[in-house]
Amino acid sequence: MKIAILGAGNMGLSFSKSFLKYELIKPESLHLIIRNPSKKNKIAEEFPRSQISTFEEITELDADLIIIAVKPQDFHWVAQNIRFSVKENQMILSIMAGINIEKIQKSLNHPLVVRAMPNSPTLLGMGITGYTAADGISFSQLINIERLLNSTGRSVYLENEELLDGVTALSGSGPAYFYYIIDAMIKAGMEMGIEENLSKLFVKQTMLGAYHLINNSEKNLEELIQDVASKGGTTEAALKTFEENSLKEILKEGILNAEKRAKELNS
Known part of the structure; x- marks a missing residue:
């Protein structure tokens, strides 16, 4: 699996480290995309075999899964300024607080969205993540997502997306x-x-x-x-x-x- 992470902040990087630690992906299959070019060298030192880019540099994104790990307040900017289109077979996993599946689908013109809410102990592989999925996500796709989330701790699937705001307040915060x-x-x-x-x-x-x-x-x-x-x-x-x-x-x-x-x- 090839994974691209939009927003390599604390949560995006902790996810990346967990995926690599448990060998769920190869370093060469990880693409970290950042907004601030001044952070590029530092992140490259931590992930020497992965690709590091800024948003402006990406016109086409080769990834099976795109993880949106920017702050929710920055999502509108990201949706307006990305220069690539999400391909039909690509999946999106959002770990942004508050932004619901429908808004992500409309903003990116893409139906395959999973929404998750992790918390900071994922940094130690001891987090808990609530997640839910849009219609059209297959069982096998969901199992792949769950394997990734479980590498950061535990995960719980929620049928009702509205509960995810409560999970954000309870365990995310x-x-x-x-x-x-x-x-x-x-x-x-x-x-x-x-x-x-x-x-x-x-x-x-x-x-x-x-x-x-x-x-x-x-x-x-x-x-x-x-x-x-x-x-x-x-x-x-x-x-x-x-x-x-x-x-x-x-x-x-x-x-x-x-x-x-x-x-x-x-x-």
């Missing part, structure tokens, strides 16, 4: 929510007199342990909370403060606003 909470915990540790690196160690290892407990326990989240929160104890004091300040509702509202923004990106 999700890592930032955890970083935000972790940052608050580290700063609380420092305020209590714990040195920054030690505070980071306690918080990160606590997060890692909690993750493994969730995965390996038959108890639900409420039961796991109660296991830690003894009556009249320290955990209960913290949880009471969270409840009094509606922390859970604030988090839910933020995630719902992220979904709203994903939908706005398509307008």
Whole structure:
């Protein structure tokens, strides 16, 4: 399979590295297309056997799969400024937030579109990607796409494309929510007199342990909370403060606003 990636930013490059790591494509079969020519040499050092081009240089694109990895705000520019036409047998995989299949089809005048939403842990091969496909995509084509997505972590097929905006808000943006909470915990540790690196160690290892407990326990989240929160104890004091300040509702509202923004990106 020959793959071209429009937009070699963090996500486009992490996908490329995963495909090459698991030998799903050969380096010579990878074509990275960038908007900023100043980045060309640096990317060429990372991918010495792959083709690196700018958008202006491409008048014809030899690829079985074209991955659109630009920011959603830049998609209109890309659709207006690419100098090549998408061929009948080429497939498009979009990993842009918010831009729906119909808009991509109309903008590029091409029906074979798969839309996916990965998240940043794909950089380590530990991401999760929700994806869906336009009518006309064959089962075998979808299996090939899934193999590529699974090289970056896990993938989940969604029948209903509208759910992808929710996936964007939940898992696409999700890592930032955890970083935000972790940052608050580290700063609380420092305020209590714990040195920054030690505070980071306690918080990160606590997060890692909690993750493994969730995965390996038959108890639900409420039961796991109660296991830690003894009556009249320290955990209960913290949880009471969270409840009094509606922390859970604030988090839910933020995630719902992220979904709203994903939908706005398509307008």
